[in-house]
Amino acid sequence: MESHSHEFVQRAGAALHNPTLQSALARAKDGFVLKRFNAVSALAEFDALRDRAVEIKNHTLEHLDHYLERYEAAVQRNGGQVHWAADAEEARNIVRDICREARARSVIKGKSMVGEEVGVNEALEADGLEVVETDLGEYIIQLAEEPPSHIIAPAIHKTREEISELFHRFHAKYGYKKKLTEVSDLVNEARQVLRQKYLSADVGITGANFLVAENGCNIIVTNEGNGDLTSTLPRVQIVTAGIEKVVPNMEDTTTLLRLLGRSATGQDITSYTSLFSGPRRPADPDGPEAYHVVLIDNGRSAMLGDEFREMLRCIRCGACINHCPVYGAIGGHAYGWVYPGPMGSVLTPLTLGLREAKDLPNACTLNGRCQEVCPVRIPLPDLLRNLRHRQFQARLGTARTRWGLAAWGWLVRRPAAYRLVTRVQARMLAAFGGRRGYLTRVPLAGNWMAGGRVLPAPQGETFMSAWKRRGGRGHE
Amino acid sequence: MTTSESRRGPRVGLLVTCLVDVYRPDVGFAAVRLLEQAGCTVVVPTRQTCCGQPAHNSGDNITAAELARAVITAFEPYDYLVAPSGSCVGSVHKYPDLFPHSAEWQSRARHLADRSFELFRFLTDVLGAGDSVQARFPGRVTYHDSCSGLRQLGVKAQPRELLRRVEGLELVEMEDAEVCCGFGGTFCVKYPEISGRMVADKAKAAEATGADALLGGDLGCLLNMAGRLKAAGSAVRVYHTAEVLAGMADGPGIGDAEAD
Numbered sequence: 001m002e003s004h005s006h007e008f009v010q011r012a013g014a015a016l017h018n019p020t021l022q023s024a025l026a027r028a029k030d031g032f033v034l035k036r037f038n039a040v041s042a043l044a045e046f047d048a049l050r051d052r053a054v055e056i057k058n059h060t061l062e063h064l065d066h067y068l069e070r071y072e073a074a075v076q077r078n079g080g081q082v083h084w085a086a087d088a089e090e091a092r093n094i095v096r097d098i099c100r101e102a103r104a105r106s107v108i109k110g111k112s113m114v115g116e117e118v119g120v121n122e123a124l125e126a127d128g129l130e131v132v133e134t135d136l137g138e139y140i141i142q143l144a145e146e147p148p149s150h151i152i153a154p155a156i157h158k159t160r161e162e163i164s165e166l167f168h169r170f171h172a173k174y175g176y177k178k179k180l181t182e183v184s185d186l187v188n189e190a191r192q193v194l195r196q197k198y199l200s201a202d203v204g205i206t207g208a209n210f211l212v213a214e215n216g217c218n219i220i221v222t223n224e225g226n227g228d229l230t231s232t233l234p235r236v237q238i239v240t241a242g243i244e245k246v247v248p249n250m251e252d253t254t255t256l257l258r259l260l261g262r263s264a265t266g267q268d269i270t271s272y273t274s275l276f277s278g279p280r281r282p283a284d285p286d287g288p289e290a291y292h293v294v295l296i297d298n299g300r301s302a303m304l305g306d307e308f309r310e311m312l313r314c315i316r317c318g319a320c321i322n323h324c325p326v327y328g329a330i331g332g333h334a335y336g337w338v339y340p341g342p343m344g345s346v347l348t349p350l351t352l353g354l355r356e357a358k359d360l361p362n363a364c365t366l367n368g369r370c371q372e373v374c375p376v377r378i379p380l381p382d383l384l385r386n387l388r389h390r391q392f393q394a395r396l397g398t399a400r401t402r403w404g405l406a407a408w409g410w411l412v413r414r415p416a417a418y419r420l421v422t423r424v425q426a427r428m429l430a431a432f433g434g435r436r437g438y439l440t441r442v443p444l445a446g447n448w449m450a451g452g453r454v455l456p457a458p459q460g461e462t463f464m465s466a467w468k469r470r471g472g473r474g475h476e
Numbered sequence: 477m478t479t480s481e482s483r484r485g486p487r488v489g490l491l492v493t494c495l496v497d498v499y500r501p502d503v504g505f506a507a508v509r510l511l512e513q514a515g516c517t518v519v520v521p522t523r524q525t526c527c528g529q530p531a532h533n534s535g536d537n538i539t540a541a542e543l544a545r546a547v548i549t550a551f552e553p554y555d556y557l558v559a560p561s562g563s564c565v566g567s568v569h570k571y572p573d574l575f576p577h578s579a580e581w582q583s584r585a586r587h588l589a590d591r592s593f594e595l596f597r598f599l600t601d602v603l604g605a606g607d608s609v610q611a612r613f614p615g616r617v618t619y620h621d622s623c624s625g626l627r628q629l630g631v632k633a634q635p636r637e638l639l640r641r642v643e644g645l646e647l648v649e650m651e652d653a654e655v656c657c658g659f660g661g662t663f664c665v666k667y668p669e670i671s672g673r674m675v676a677d678k679a680k681a682a683e684a685t686g687a688d689a690l691l692g693g694d695l696g697c698l699l700n701m702a703g704r705l706k707a708a709g710s711a712v713r714v715y716h717t718a719e720v721l722a723g724m725a726d727g728p729g730i731g732d733a734e735a736d
Contacts, residue, residue, distance in 0.1 A: 009667070012667070012669070012670055013669055016669055016670065016673055325655050325656045325658070325674055326670060326674070329670050329673040329674055329677075330670055330673075362663075362666060362667075363663070363666075363667055363670065364660070364663070365623070365656045365658065365659065365660025365661075365663045365671075365674075366533060366623075366624075366660060366661070366663075367623035367624075367627070367655075367656035367660065368623055368624070368627035368628065369623070369627070369654075369655070369656065371627070372627055382573075385532070385533060385535070387535075388533065388534060388535035389535040389536075389537055390535070391535055392534060392535030392536050392537075393535070397534075397535075401534070401662075401666075405530075405531065405534055405536055405539075408530065408531075409531060409536065409539040411525075412494075412525040412526045412528075412539075412543060413525075413539070413542055413543070413546070415522065415523045415524070415525055418525045422494075422497060422498050425498060426498045426499070429498075435733055435734050436733050437706070437728060437731050437732045437733040437734065438702075438703070438706050438731045447664075447665040447666070447668045448664060448665050448668060448703070449668075450668035450669060450672070451658075451664060451668035451669060451671045451672030451675065451703075451704075452672040452675075452676060452704065452707060453672065453675060453700065453703030453704040453706075453707045454703050454706050454707045454731065455699070455703055456499065456699050456702045456703055456706070456714075456730045456731030457731070458498055458499045458500070459499070459500060459501055459502060461501060462497050462498055462501060463492050463496055463497045463501035463504040463505070464492065464497055464520070464522070466501050466505075467504070467520050472508070472518075472520055473517070473518060473519045473520065474519045474520035474521055474522050
């Protein structure tokens with residue numbers, strides 16, 4: 001998927017002025033927050049599970065090469081094939097070559113964020129294949145020719161009216177002429193259209209929530225069952241997964257599964273938890289003839305070796321996104337790439353470069369709500385702060401910010417000069433505020449006013465000056 | 477602690493915070509009054525300027541470390557560092573991260589962090605001084621939980637507990653009291669429109685409670701919220717909780733006109 005992260009400010013501005021998007025966001029955010037809260041409150045051992053999950057992920061990342069090799073060997077034992085992709089281009093080429101070799105014409109896909117990350121759809125469509133997303137949300141945004149705006153609810157920004165309009169426009173060619181308005185009718189119509197796609201597809205591509213090293217299983221969780229159909233009906237199955245998805249064994253996987261559903265949608269467990277272990281065996285009644293796993297690095301091994309390693313614990317539950325007040329204000333498209341919100345603001349600059357995504361680590365108030373809800377305790381605010389440090393070292397801030405910071409830095413390191421400047425500043429601003437109590441125009445603070453607020457005026461005398469005048473301790 | 481020391485009470489170094497210093501000195505004096513009522517001796521180290529949070533959050537770790545060294549040196553002589561701000565104390569708690577290559581400074585930073593407290597938490601959890609609050613504030617108030625205090629320091633029950641002792645005060649909770657107001661230090665000037673949306677939601681939630689006043693424990697958030705409330709012509713007054721607890725909330729609220 002093409003990045004628009006450098007357009008963050010313009011896109012965020014547009015999002016704030018889009019009333020349809022705003023109403024969709026307002027409806028969505030409270031639902032996820034409340035559902036997670038209820039699910040987590042009902043499970044006394046939730047925090048203990050989180051601690052265990054952190055141990056599991058840290059241990060696995062510490063020995064990632066070992067577990068990946070074990071996983072590969074197990075997949076091969078099961079009759080499947082593992083491919084290694086160092087970057088997005090390699091991943092696209094591998095998937096395209098598998099499809100070419102299978103002489104495929106049509107492809108169905110379960111939801112795969114890493115698929116979006118490396119641009120699988122675009123590559124296959126350029127090769128003349130028909131690619132159809134089967135996750136309802138993904139299907140909707142595919143029709144709308146939009147990228148996902150959320151990692152677990154990709155069409156969360158769409159209203160029912162918009163979806164009704166889209167289906168009316170695109171389903172007419174399949175004989176569905178009536179414009180539907182009820183959610184259940186819309187879902188049924190999509191199901192019927194997709195059924196034909198499942199039956200005619202040559203290749204099915206899904207992502208993976210977990211790759212189990214001990215038995216070579218690929219585990220996906222869905223609420224629609226589309227992952228099962230995508231994996232079992234076509235002749236060829238392809239799994240695309242980041243290398244950090246590997247988990248040592250089934251027991252560890254269940255720990256992570258218990259956290260995933262609750263953190264993501266507030267469900268104890270999702271409707272479908274499906275395990276795939278390879279191609280059809282001679283006695284099997286169904287299943288694919290060929291089974292391929294594409295293990296994608298695309299910047300992950302670099303993260304393994306630096307201060308961002310903890311980000312690789314992410315299990316893509318979206319809790320940080322659902323709880324991020326900035327995401328809640330602007331939605332996912334403003335972030336300009338596959339992963340929005342706090343987790344995206346860490347991943348995007350690390351994958352695409354600090355320059356492309358330079359706004360993302362900064363467009364965060366460091367309020368810490370994301371870290372509070374993260375099931376694997378990723379210190380997202382600290383990671384964002386680390387990215388800001390890297391940006392500062394690379395001098396990526398605007399000249400105005402850098403000079404402002406430098407001037408401020410000079411002053412705060414000189415208490416005597418600082419006292420003088422703040423005394424004058426407090427007096428001047430108080431005078432500007434006059435008897436009204438606030439200022440509506442302040443030199444150098446114009447941006448503050450752009451937020452639709454006034455600036456409360458200072459009281460006039462600084463604390464330090466008043467304290468000294470009153471003979472308070474510390475000045476003796 | 478010897479008997480004579482306990483009689484004199486702990487010596488508290490007050491970290492005034494740069495916003496309190498410039499915008500709302502009353503908050504500093506309210507903090508002093510509350511600490512003295514609780515039996516502390518309050519000292520205001522003169523070499524303090526800012527805790528360094530703006531630098532740290534902007535990636536300028538060198539300036540942040542230099543300011544951290546200044547704060548550590550200035551406050552080391554006292555039993556405690558206390559500030560009327562969860563955000564600034566949260567920043568002091570992060571000081572050890574700023575000295576990855578100096579064991580000495582890391583240990584001095586950790587030692588100070590261990591003795592650094594947000595004002596309300598200090599009054600309740602450390603001093604157990606809830607009883608020393610003697611104030612009157614007739615009216616209905618609502619409380620905004622500032623993010624740093626809430627999530628880094630666990631400040632949530634303490635200010636509410638203290639407010640319950642204020643005569644005439646009725647506390648009503650607002651929706652999303654724990655959601656960021658959009659201040660976020662430099663965030664509000666770098667992304668004013670996003671910040672503006674966040675604070676507009678906050679102002680609406682505060683208004684919806686029918687409260688006469690909105691309180692909080694961090695002046696940054698309070699300036700932001702008052703700025704929005706006043707721009708929207710709201711009658712909701714805004715005070716730092718310390719002002720109310722110290723009985724110093726009879727003057728104009730933050731951003732309010734002077735009384736005639």
